[in-house]
Structures are given as structure tokens and as C-alpha cells.
Amino acid sequence: MTxxxxxxxxxxxxxxxxxxxxxxxxxxxxxxxxxxxxCGEGFCGSCTVFVDGDAKASCLIALxxxxxxxxxxxxxxxxxxxxxxxxxxxxxxxxxxxxxxxxPGVLASLTALLDEVSHPDRQQVEGAxxxxxxxxxxxxxxxxxxxxxxxxxxxxxxxxxGA
Amino acid sequence: xxxxxxxxxxxxxxxxxxRGRTMFTVDTDTGLxxxxxxxxxxxxxxxxxxxxxxxxxxxxxxxxxxSAPDAPGMYGVMVADHxxxxxxxxxxYGEPLAAVAAETIEQAxxxxxxxxxxxxxxxxLLTMAEALAHGAPELHxxxxxxxxxxxxxxxxxxxxxxxxxxxxxxxxxxARDDVTIVETLFRSGRQNQTPLxxxxxxxxxERDRVVITTxxxxxxxxxxxxxxxxxxxxxxxxxxxxxxxxxFGMKWEMSLEPFAALLARDSGQPVKLVNSRQEEMQxxxxxxxxEIRIRSAVTASGEIVGREGFVLLDxxxxxxxxxxxxxxxxxxxxxxYKLGSARLVSQAIYTNTPPNGxxxxxxxxxxxxxxxxxxxxxxAQLDFDRYEFRRQNVLGDGDLGPTGDVFEGDVLGPxxxxxxxxxxxxxxxxxxxxxxxxGTSTTVGTWFILVGPSAATVNLNxxxxxxLVTAGVEIGSGSTMQAIPQIVADVLQIPIxxxxxxxxxxxxGGYDGGVGGGRTTVSLGAAGSRAxxxxxxxxxxxxxxxxxxxxxxxxxxxxxxxxxxxxSLSVTIKEVAAHAQSNGGPISGSGSFTGxxxxxxxxxxxxHYIGALDxxxxxxxxxxxxxxxxxxxxTVLDYRVVQDVGRAINPRAILGQVQGGVIQGxxxxxxxxxxxxxxxxxxxxxxxxxxxxxxxxxxxxQLEVYEGAPSMGPLGxxxxxxxxxxxxxxxxxxxxxxxxxxxxxEIPLTPPRVLGLILERDGADVExxxxxxxxxxxxxxxxxxxxxxxxx
Numbered sequence: 001m002t003x004x005x006x007x008x009x010x011x012x013x014x015x016x017x018x019x020x021x022x023x024x025x026x027x028x029x030x031x032x033x034x035x036x037x038x039c040g041e042g043f044c045g046s047c048t049v050f051v052d053g054d055a056k057a058s059c060l061i062a063l064x065x066x067x068x069x070x071x072x073x074x075x076x077x078x079x080x081x082x083x084x085x086x087x088x089x090x091x092x093x094x095x096x097x098x099x100x101x102x103x104p105g106v107l108a109s110l111t112a113l114l115d116e117v118s119h120p121d122r123q124q125v126e127g128a129x130x131x132x133x134x135x136x137x138x139x140x141x142x143x144x145x146x147x148x149x150x151x152x153x154x155x156x157x158x159x160x161x162g163a
Numbered sequence: 164x165x166x167x168x169x170x171x172x173x174x175x176x177x178x179x180x181x182r183g184r185t186m187f188t189v190d191t192d193t194g195l196x197x198x199x200x201x202x203x204x205x206x207x208x209x210x211x212x213x214x215x216x217x218x219x220x221x222x223x224x225x226x227x228x229x230s231a232p233d234a235p236g237m238y239g240v241m242v243a244d245h246x247x248x249x250x251x252x253x254x255x256y257g258e259p260l261a262a263v264a265a266e267t268i269e270q271a272x273x274x275x276x277x278x279x280x281x282x283x284x285x286x287x288l289l290t291m292a293e294a295l296a297h298g299a300p301e302l303h304x305x306x307x308x309x310x311x312x313x314x315x316x317x318x319x320x321x322x323x324x325x326x327x328x329x330x331x332x333x334x335x336x337x338a339r340d341d342v343t344i345v346e347t348l349f350r351s352g353r354q355n356q357t358p359l360x361x362x363x364x365x366x367x368x369e370r371d372r373v374v375i376t377t378x379x380x381x382x383x384x385x386x387x388x389x390x391x392x393x394x395x396x397x398x399x400x401x402x403x404x405x406x407x408x409x410x411f412g413m414k415w416e417m418s419l420e421p422f423a424a425l426l427a428r429d430s431g432q433p434v435k436l437v438n439s440r441q442e443e444m445q446x447x448x449x450x451x452x453x454e455i456r457i458r459s460a461v462t463a464s465g466e467i468v469g470r471e472g473f474v475l476l477d478x479x480x481x482x483x484x485x486x487x488x489x490x491x492x493x494x495x496x497x498x499x500y501k502l503g504s505a506r507l508v509s510q511a512i513y514t515n516t517p518p519n520g521x522x523x524x525x526x527x528x529x530x531x532x533x534x535x536x537x538x539x540x541x542x543a544q545l546d547f548d549r550y551e552f553r554r555q556n557v558l559g560d561g562d563l564g565p566t567g568d569v570f571e572g573d574v575l576g577p578x579x580x581x582x583x584x585x586x587x588x589x590x591x592x593x594x595x596x597x598x599x600x601x602g603t604s605t606t607v608g609t610w611f612i613l614v615g616p617s618a619a620t621v622n623l624n625x626x627x628x629x630x631l632v633t634a635g636v637e638i639g640s641g642s643t644m645q646a647i648p649q650i651v652a653d654v655l656q657i658p659i660x661x662x663x664x665x666x667x668x669x670x671x672g673g674y675d676g677g678v679g680g681g682r683t684t685v686s687l688g689a690a691g692s693r694a695x696x697x698x699x700x701x702x703x704x705x706x707x708x709x710x711x712x713x714x715x716x717x718x719x720x721x722x723x724x725x726x727x728x729x730x731s732l733s734v735t736i737k738e739v740a741a742h743a744q745s746n747g748g749p750i751s752g753s754g755s756f757t758g759x760x761x762x763x764x765x766x767x768x769x770x771h772y773i774g775a776l777d778x779x780x781x782x783x784x785x786x787x788x789x790x791x792x793x794x795x796x797x798t799v800l801d802y803r804v805v806q807d808v809g810r811a812i813n814p815r816a817i818l819g820q821v822q823g824g825v826i827q828g829x830x831x832x833x834x835x836x837x838x839x840x841x842x843x844x845x846x847x848x849x850x851x852x853x854x855x856x857x858x859x860x861x862x863x864x865q866l867e868v869y870e871g872a873p874s875m876g877p878l879g880x881x882x883x884x885x886x887x888x889x890x891x892x893x894x895x896x897x898x899x900x901x902x903x904x905x906x907x908x909e910i911p912l913t914p915p916r917v918l919g920l921i922l923e924r925d926g927a928d929v930e931x932x933x934x935x936x937x938x939x940x941x942x943x944x945x946x947x948x949x950x951x952x953x954x955x
Contacts, residue, residue, distance in 0.1 A: 027190070
């Protein structure tokens with residue numbers, strides 16, 4: 001069975017059974033391994049991607065339900081040779097990254113937050129991360145990085161993967 | 164001057180990780196590879212009556228099926244008691260019985276399911292109390308015949324290893340009429356590391372060698388372990404390690420690698436094997452659960468004249484790390500304080516549960532918790548101030564450690580004073596309402612750096628940059644990708660970005676004792692520093708020839724070799740490198756390092772892999788909590804850390820490690836625990852039931868790094884990534900006890916447990932009747948002999 005969907009702006013055709021988790025299609029068929037699959041049960045958030053503008057756990061999404069949808073993954077947050085998106089840059093500047101497995105999902109959740117709330121407070125950032133497990137950092141740097149993003153620098157770049 | 168050291172340098176691997184282009188082992192896909200699945204036991208104890216692999220071999224897509232006869236022999240850390248596949252005996256739920264490689268993972272899983280196994284079940288011994296009960300069957304009836312791989316310890320029946328300490332006249336101390344005897348019990352749960360990247364491996368065969376790409380912390384251990392299980396030479400195994408998605412100790416020991424190697428050898432194709440999250444929850448090499456009895460004889464002036472301890476560590480079905488950790492109990496439970504006399508027995512116990520392993524500061528976490536709860540109980544019973552008692556009794560310069568080793572430097576005392584200063588300048592939150600009980604704690608802890616052998620090579624490239632080659636793995640802490648090149652750049656006086664780091668490969672990097680135990684920055688750092696020093700020496704020789712100066716008159720400065728005192732006479736490092744190409748050849752250097760092998764006082768310690776600490780590391784933690792008297796819920800209000808780092812070569816990176824380690828510790832102290840049903844199956848099969856800390860659970864940690872303690876590490880460094888978790892359970896337990904005014908003897912401190920203590924419910928207090936009370940009766944070694952050889 002063939003399913004068509006738009007991934008990071010490109011029309012893709014995949015041939016998996018309709019119940020295949022989107023996360024596996026992204027990783028195994030489209031080789032977009034930035035999306036992680038660390039629990040497969042929707043609890044860790046490492047597979048979070050944008051589906052038609054909403055951040056969702058792609059391990060719980062059956063391929064058949066997203067035919068015709070637009071999916072955006074971490075690989076599209078910044079062009080390969082271009083600058084990082086502000087939220088990515090903030091993580092880099094704050095030295096927030098450790099093992100890195102959770103970040104693709106963390107970035108998706110935070111981008112969704114920043115699309116909705118331009119100046120989130122601490123509680124809102126923590127709330128946005130409720131579905132993302134990070135075992136390394138103890139979260140503080142991630143939270144601080146978001147709170148410290150200078151939203152006045154280049155407002156046009158703020159939407160990142162959620163665009 | 165170099166600006167490599169003491170600055171907040173960013174990580175070189177961050178941007179790839181943020182862009183999603185880092186390839187972890189789980190991300191690697193050669194396209195041509197087979198996928199593997201394990202058939203695991205679904206009973207915790209039993210005899211394999213028969214196993215028929217044929218149905219699996221007939222399944223579609225299957226290319227190889229292997230089981231026990233394909234991998235004879237046993238492995239282990241101290242005792243070779245662990246077969247790769249269960250041989251006749253099943254000892255835990257989840258134990259591998261066979262492995263299958265097929266074209267797809269679904270085919271492999273279906274084939275593994277199709278294997279026919281008939282098992283005669285036995286009643287399992289799921290707790291240490293059951294395993295030690297009179298008449299309990301032996302999990303390993305052949306224990307006497309097992310090969311010892313390192314060290315020597317007393318063993319008997321379900322006691323897989325025993326470590327003992329005897330120093331001074333403990334009986335005499337406890338019999339004195341001027342002492343008060345205080346006894347404390349402590350029980351700690353089993354903690355799963357849950358790195359987000361599960362254990363994963365890809366194996367293939369190349370030029371008759373097995374090539375393994377794996378998510379490990381210790382490539383050279385995988386190399387020797389796989390060779391052992393495949394019956395080949397270690398030289399015929401190559402191990403490569405891409406970025407590792409978290410380890411925390413679980414990836415210290417070999418685990419999945421031999422299965423993939425066997426299947427690759429049989430199928431002739433690359434084979435990928437990845438644990439599912441459920442497999443990781445069931446078979447993680449967890450921090451062991453433990454049970455402790457500790458008692459002390461203390462005078463009215465606050466002198467600890469005698470201390471006695473009884474410790475049981477649950478090693479699970481196979482001994483693994485726990486024989487080593489049994490001896491680390493000595494340095495943690497009996498560490499930190501001056502003791503007039505000491506006597507300890509620490510035993511690793513076999514149970515029908517999954518084997519345990521290493522987890523960040525390992526046994527240190529619960530030993531420090533037990534010790535600090537005990538210290539607070541001493542203070543409560545003798546009416547000492549908790550801070551002053553610690554300040555009076557912590558080890559200082561020239562004091563004897565638990566096994567009679569002499570400690571160097573006053574460290575813990577000044578750190579306690581630093582903590583007072585940190586506390587005074589920190590903002591402290593108060594409980595929001597009067598339903599909340601407020602408590603606070605001050606705790607000290609001693610851990611160690613697992614020094615040991617490391618090798619490094621530094622190549623000076625023709626363009627004047629350098630390449631650092633080691634078998635060091637980047638597990639996320641930044642030590643391999645950031646700290647070691649910082650040290651090399653400092654020696655060579657070149658920008659850190661001019662030091663390329665070769666990813667771990669046992670065909671390129673010399674032997675290394677693994678990334679863990681806080682050792683990376685010390686041991687690999689020292690090896691890297693020495694390799695760079697050799698490069699520097701050679702560069703100066705070449706430059707001396709170019710500048711017609713004596714090498715002794717030259718110095719390195721900002722990428723140049725300069726004649727000291729005559730800045731106009733200089734050549735760039737790039738010119739030196741280019742000159743060397745045609746004059747003597749390219750420049751490279753090698754360096755190596757290992758520990759001193761401190762053993763302590765003769766006759767003091769038995770069954771110890773480490774008799775005394777080569778390089779101790781200290782921590783002081785304080786915690787303020789609010790406990791809801793109606794629900795038992797514990798809220799951490801503030802958390803303060805003073806950590807001995809030797810020297811901070813990247814302060815911001817250290818804070819990142821401390822924040823992460825403390826939050827991991829809060830999970831351990833408050834809600835993380837692996838428990839088992841009657842079949843030895845973990846109740847926690849995923850993140851829904853195994854609750855790790857989330858963003859809303861975290862508190863910002865206030866850190867003061869303590870510099871200047873003696874260290875054999877390069878530039879005086881000590882590892883900073885392992886120790887942040889050491890005192891957390893202690894700090895939380897002591898603070899909760901302070902808040903509720905009850906004895907706290909158990910972690911995790913879940914709301915039901917805390918509420919039980921507040922309400923003084925029946926069964927809320929920990930009782931450990933199976934943990935011995937008489938040392939002579941507890942030891943399985945010859946007690947008289949141990950006492951006879953011990954220093955008085």
C-alpha cells in the first residue's frame with residue numbers, strides 16, 4: 001500500500017502497512033534518524049514531530065492516519081548550511097546538550113510552545129516539556145535557554161519547525 | 164597563555180545533536196543488514212527440559228539461529244559465572260535462551276517466538292531474605308568451580324562475594340562504658356539507568372575479524388568479552404563506538420554484543436540487535452537494591468571509637484559488578500569520618516532477578532544515605548549539632564581511612580565551611596503553607612576516581628592541527644569530546660577547535676579502562692596530556708633546528724614556537740609541522756597513565772578489588788524540603804552542592820553534570836524503584852510505570868566547585884560527572900527525617916511511605932531480620948583468621 005505525505009516540504013511516497021508507526025517510517029524508510037524512538041509508547045517524547053502544525057509523538061501515529069499530511073522533523077528546523085533556529089541556538093549557547101537523544105523531541109515541544117506564547121514563563125516551559133524525558137541534563141539549562149531567547153532579534157525566524 | 168583551561172567552552176558535538184544529524188548506534192543502518200531478536204525466558208527459575216530451534220529456522224526470512232552450544236564458556240567481572248545463553252538452568256525472567264537473525268525485525272521476533280522450550284519451573288528466590296534463608300537452594304550449585312577473573316573473595320552458596328574490613332579493637336570499643344551505641348537500618352531500591360538510547364549493536368565480519376559497532380562505555384571490555392564468548396582472540400575483534408545516547412553505567416559491561424557477533428558470523432551478514440524499551444526495563448543492569456545495618460560507639464565528646472556494618476547487595480542472577488561494589492561499600496559507608504576502629508562485612512547475594520550492574524556512583528548512593536542518616540541519628544541521640552559533629556569528625560590531612568590508608572589534604576572540612584557560605588548567599592524558599600512540614604539537611608560523601616590504565620596518541624598534522632586518538636567514548640558528559648581536547652590544546656597552545664577527536668575504535672586507540680567511574684578526565688586526560696607533551700618536545704626540537712636555537716630556549720605561545728625573550732624570533736606550529744614532514748618525518752606522540760594501586764593497611768581488607776582509594780573525591784550536599792503532612796508528598800525547595808573537582812577546567816560543563824546528577828538522584832530518592840511480581844517480572848515495563856524526573860520535578864541546583872584538593876589528574880583535575888548523584892538520597896532522606904521527626908530508613912520516599920511514617924502505621928518502619936547482627940556469624944570467610952591478621 002502506498003501512502004503519500006509531505007515531509008519537510010517534500011512529497012514522499014512510502015509503501016508500509018497503514019498501521020506502521022510514523023516514527024519508524026521517518027527513521028527506517030526516509031532515513032530521518034533525527035527523530036528518535038526511545039520508548040515506542042508515547043511517554044518519552046523523543047519522537048515528537050510536527051504533523052500539520054501540531055507537535056505529536058510520532059511513535060503513536062499510524063502511517064495510514066497521516067496520508068496527505070505535512071510532517072516536519074528536526075532536520076528541517078534549520079537549513080543544513082544555514083544558521084540554527086533561535087531555540088536551537090539558545091540550547092547551544094547555554095551548553096544545554098549532553099547525550100542529545102531527547103533534543104529533537106524537546107525542540108519540537110518547545111517550538112510548539114514558542115509558536116503559541118512569545119514570552120513563556122518558567123511554568124509554561126516546564127509544562128511544555130511534560131512529555132519529554134531527558135535523563136542527562138536535569139532540565140534546568142533547557143528551561144533557562146528558552147527563558148533567555150531574545151525574541152526581538154529576528155522575529156521572522158521564531159517559528160522554526162512549526163511553520 | 165592558552166585560554167583552554169578554566170573557561171566555559173561550548174561543546175563541539177552540540178550542533179549535530181541539535182540538528183538531528185548525530186548518528187547513534189540505533190540510527191546506523193547499512194541497508195544490507197539483518198535484524199535480530201532474542202528469545203528470553205518468561206520464568207524466573209527453572210530447568211530447561213528441552214529446546215527446539217528448528218521451527219525458528221523454518222520461518223520466513225530467518226538466516227541464523229544460535230543458542231547455548233554456540234557460545235560455551237562464561238563471563239563476568241570478578242567471577243565468571245554468567246553464560247551468554249541459559250545453559251540448562253534459568254535464573255531470571257528475561258534471561259536469553261536463543262537469538263535469531265532475519266531479514267526484518269518482525270521476522271526475527273516471530274521466529275524467536277516459534278522456538279519451542281519446555282521448562283520445569285522452580286520456586287524463585289526473588290529477595291535476598293529468601294536467598295539467605297536457612298535451607299534455601301543455591302542458584303549456582305557449581306559456584307566452587309567458577310573461574311575468578313579478578314581478585315579473591317570469600318564465597319559460599321548464594322553469597323557470590325564477600326568483602327570484609329577489620330581494623331582495630333571493635334569489640335573493645337563497643338564494650339567501653341563511656342560510649343553510646345547507635346544503630347541504623349537502611350534499605351534502598353533498585354534503580355534503572357534508562358538512558359534514552361537503549362543498548363544496541365551492529366556486528367559484521369571483515370577479513371575474518373568480528374567488527375562491532377555498539378553503544379558501550381568500555382570498548383576494550385567489549386573486545387575481550389566478545390572474544391571470550393566466541394572463543395577467538397581479542398585481536399580478532401574490533402569495536403567502534405559512535406556517540407552514545409546516555410549510559411550512566413549501564414553500558415559499562417558487555418551485554419548484547421556477543422549475540423550480534425555470533426549471528427553475524429553464522430549468517431555472513433551484518434546483524435543489528437537493539438533492545439526494546441520493555442527489554443531495557445526488564446533486563447537493565449540496574450543499581451542494585453541493598454540492605455544495611457550500621458552501628459557506632461560514640462563518646463560523649465563526639466568521638467566515633469568503633470563502627471560496625473553489615474551490608475547485603477543484590478547482584479541478581481549473576482554476580483557482575485557487585486563483587487567489586489561489595490568492596491566499594493567500605494570506602495563509602497565507612498568513608499568520610501575518622502573511626503577509632505572498624506569492622507564491616509559486605510556481601511553480594513544471588514537472587515532470581517535480572518543481574519544488576521553499575522549506575523553512576525553505584526553503591527555510593529545508598530551507602531552515603533545510610534551513613535548520613537546514621538550520622539543524624541547519632542547527633543539526635545547524643546544531642547550534637549549535626550553540622551558541628553560533621554565538622555569535628557570528617558577525615559582531614561593525615562587521618563586514617565577505613566582500611567588504614569592515610570588521607571592527604573584537608574578537604575571535607577573546608578568544603579563544609581564553603582557550604583555555610585553558599586547557604587548564606589543563596590535564596591531559600593519557605594513552605595507555602597502550614598500543612599507542609601519543613602526539613603533541611605547537611606550531608607557529606609566520599610567517592611573515588613576509578614583511575615586505571617589509559618593510552619592516547621596525538622598526531623600533529625601537516626596543517627598545524629592535532630588529532631587525538633583514544634578509545635574514549637562520548638557518552639554525553641562531554642569529557643571525551645570536550646575535556647580531553649581542552650587538555651591537549653592547553654599543552655600544545657593551540658585553539659581547542661584545532662584538536663580533532665577520533666571516535667572510539669579499538670583498532671586505533673590503545674587500551675583504555677572505559678568511560679565511567681569519573682576516570683575519563685583523569686586517566687584519558689593524563690594520557691592525552693602526556694601524548695601532547697611528547698608532541699610538544701618534538702616540535703621544539705624541530706623548531707630549534709629551524710630557528711637555530713636551543714630547544715630549552717623555546718616556548719609555545721598562541722600557535723607559535725617562540726624564542727623565549729625574543730618574540731621576533733618565532734615560527735608557526737604549522738611551519739614546524741610542514742618542516743618536520745621533510746626533516747625527520749611527521750610528529751606524533753603517545754602517552755599513558757595508570758593509578759598507583761593503593762591497598763591500605765596490610766591485613767585490614769579482604770575480598771577487596773580496591774583496598775584503598777587512589778584518588779578520593781568528596782561532596783557536600785544540602786537539601787531543604789517541604790513534606791505534605793496529609794499526603795506524604797515531598798517537595799524539594801532548594802538544593803545546594805559543594806563538590807570537590809580538583810580543578811575546574813570547564814566550570815559550566817561541571818554545573819551541567821551536577822544539575823543532571825542531582826535530578827537523577829532526586830528520582831532515586833523519591834520515586835524510582837524497580838520492583839518484581841511473583842514471577843520476577845518487573846512491574847515497571849516502560850516509562851508509564853517507571854517514573855523518571857520530568858521538567859516540573861527539577862529544581863535549579865546551587866553549586867560551588869571546590870578546587871585545590873590533591874589530585875594525580877592532569878592539571879589537578881578530578882572527574883566531575885559521576886559524583887553529583889552521590890549524596891542526593893542522603894540529603895533527601897535526612898531532610899525528610901528532619902521534617903517529619905521520624906526515622907527514615909528506606910528509599911525511594913514515595914508519598915505512601917512517607918505518609919506511613921508520619922501516621923506511624925504498622926509496617927512503616929524498616930525491619931531487616933535477615934541482616935546479621937553479629938559480625939563473626941555473618942562472615943562466610945574464616946572470621947578468626949580475618950581477626951588474627953587484622954591490624955590492632
